[in-house]
Amino acid sequence: MKKVIYEKYGDADVLKVTDFEINEPAEGEVLVKIMAAGINPVDYKIRSGALKFIYRAKLPRTPGGEISGIVEKTGSKQSAFKPGDKVYAMLPISVGGYSEFVNVKEDLLSLMPENISFNEAAVIPLAGLTALQALRDKGNINPGMKVLINGGSGGVGMFAIQIAKAFDTEVTAVCSGKNISFVKSFGADHVIDYEKDDFTKSENKYDIVLDAVAKSSFGKCKKILADKSAFITTIPSPPVMLRQIINPMVNKKVFGILTKPLSKDLDFLTELIAQGKLKAGIEEVYSLEEAAKAHKHIETGRVKGKLVIEMKH
Numbered sequence: 131m132k133k134v135i136y137e138k139y140g141d142a143d144v145l146k147v148t149d150f151e152i153n154e155p156a157e158g159e160v161l162v163k164i165m166a167a168g169i170n171p172v173d174y175k176i177r178s179g180a181l182k183f184i185y186r187a188k189l190p191r192t193p194g195g196e197i198s199g200i201v202e203k204t205g206s207k208q209s210a211f212k213p214g215d216k217v218y219a220m221l222p223i224s225v226g227g228y229s230e231f232v233n234v235k236e237d238l239l240s241l242m243p244e245n246i247s248f249n250e251a252a253v254i255p256l257a258g259l260t261a262l263q264a265l266r267d268k269g270n271i272n273p274g275m276k277v278l279i280n281g282g283s284g285g286v287g288m289f290a291i292q293i294a295k296a297f298d299t300e301v302t303a304v305c306s307g308k309n310i311s312f313v314k315s316f317g318a319d320h321v322i323d324y325e326k327d328d329f330t331k332s333e334n335k336y337d338i339v340l341d342a343v344a345k346s347s348f349g350k351c352k353k354i355l356a357d358k359s360a361f362i363t364t365i366p367s368p369p370v371m372l373r374q375i376i377n378p379m380v381n382k383k384v385f386g387i388l389t390k391p392l393s394k395d396l397d398f399l400t401e402l403i404a405q406g407k408l409k410a411g412i413e414e415v416y417s418l419e420e421a422a423k424a425h426k427h428i429e430t431g432r433v434k435g436k437l438v439i440e441m442k443h
Contacts, residue, residue, distance in 0.1 A: 133229035134421045137190040139179035142425035145193075147418055152231050155205030159233045162217060166252035167227040168196035169416075169437040170285060174425045176223075183368060185223055192226025193421075194439075198242060198251035202231065209236060216242040220255035220391035228421055230441055240396040243403040250410045253285065253436035258399045258408070260364060260389040261290035261342070265297070268385040269338040269360045273298035278336040278354070280329065281343030282318060283309035285436045286364060290340055291316040292408045302336070304329045312411065312434055330354060338362065343431070348373065348384045355382045362387055411435030417442060 131152055136144040155161040173193040175181045198218040201211045211217065217239045221227050225234070242251045264286075265271045277294045281287040282303025294301045295317040303318035310321045322329045330346065335356040341347075344365035351361050358381045363370055366386020377383040402408035413434045416424040424437050 131230045132418060133192050133226065134194075134418060135190045135192050135226075136177055139177065139187075139189075141178065142174065142422040142429070144177065145422045145425065147421070150229075153233060155203055155233045157205050158236055159205040160201050160209065160211050160217075160236055160239060161203040161205075162197065162199040162219075162232055162234050162239075163202045163443065164197050164199040164227065164230055164232055164441055165248035165443075166198050166441065167194045167229075167439045168253035168256060168285075169424050169428055169439060170195060170256055171428060171431075172256075174429050177425070184366065188224070192228055194221070194227025194229070195223065196220050196252060196255040196257070197227040197232065197234075198248045199232075204236075205233075206236070211236065211239065211241075216248075216251075218242050218251040218255055218396070219393070220259055220389070220396065222391055228418065228439060230418070230443065238391050238393055240393045240400055243400050246403060246410070249412060249415060249438045249440055253410050253412060253438050254289070254399060254403075254408075255391070255396055256389060257285035257436065258289045258293075259392070259395050260286050260387060261293050261340075262395055262399065263389055264340055264362045264364070264385070264387045265290060265293055265338060268362045268387060269340070271297045271299060271338060275299045275337040276302070276335070276356070277338045277340070278302045278304065278329065279318075280304045280339070280341045280346055282313040282316075282321070283434050284343055285433070286340075287342040288313070288316050288411055288435055289408065290342055291318050293402070294338075296402055296407045302329075302334070309434055316409075316411075335359075348382075352382065357381050359383070360385060412438055414438075415440050 283305040370386040
């Protein structure tokens with residue numbers, strides 16, 4: 131079988147395809163035949179070594195934090211899954227999804243929604259759970275709130291818009307002018323074109339500001355935060371983690387999100403998908419052999435929606 135690995139930190143060209151032997155699933159595990167793997171900015175940030183302050187990867191390593199596929203074999207006789215089940219999951223950081231097969235702990239898996247493809251399912255878990263856990267767990271989102279999402283056309287951003295709308299909030303998305311119609315298709319009530327206007331200088335106040343692309347800061351956004359509010363970033367840098375210490379003592383709170391691969395949260399997203407309240411936008415599909423090309427693409431920071439690797443079994 132084939133998978134992508136890198137043996138040292140570096141640019142996209144350190145990625146290469148190699149052969150490997152499939153291991154039997156252990157008790158509580160399921161062997162999944164991967165049909166598609168989502169690509170996220172964290173994949174190249176770990177590969178480049180930029181996130182060593184958070185996670186020092188054990189090398190060689192296979193990148194990829196989200197997959198969809200088919201259950202091939204179960205490691206437990208009393209498994210909740212059976213061969214042939216269509217599943218998807220966010221993988222722990224020690225397990226890579228750019229692979230034709232992977233052993234996954236059962237408690238990380240969810241049955242795939244019936245109304246979407248493998249490619250669509252593969253790009254939802256990590257980005258979708260990041261958006262959900264940021265807004266719900268850190269932002270304490272409630273109906274009627276005003277939510278601003280910086281990076282509304284990206285992977286986390288497009289799901290954050292839809293999840294925020296599912297919670298009956300008023301959503302403002304920030305993106306480039308060419309992506310305005312794209313973010314509106316996900317339900318954004320208002321759109322700010324960052325090429326024309328600086329959203330941090332807005333006269334409006336927001337209950338939640340989610341920096342889905344980690345390109346702003348609490349200091350810059352402080353003026354647009356309401357009295358009791360939350361600023362959330364997808365990169366929990368040391369300054370952000372330190373600032374979190376004083377959250378209990380202040381009204382304007384700061385959070386860095388470390389996404390947890392929880393199947394119960396993925397089941398929540400599955401229900402939104404079944405209700406037609408959550409969908410995925412995919413800009414381009416790559417093969418396993420094109421992983422380096424895909425990383426070069428996502429490193430431009432100009433991806434509309436998500437990129438996906440489709441396996442050719």
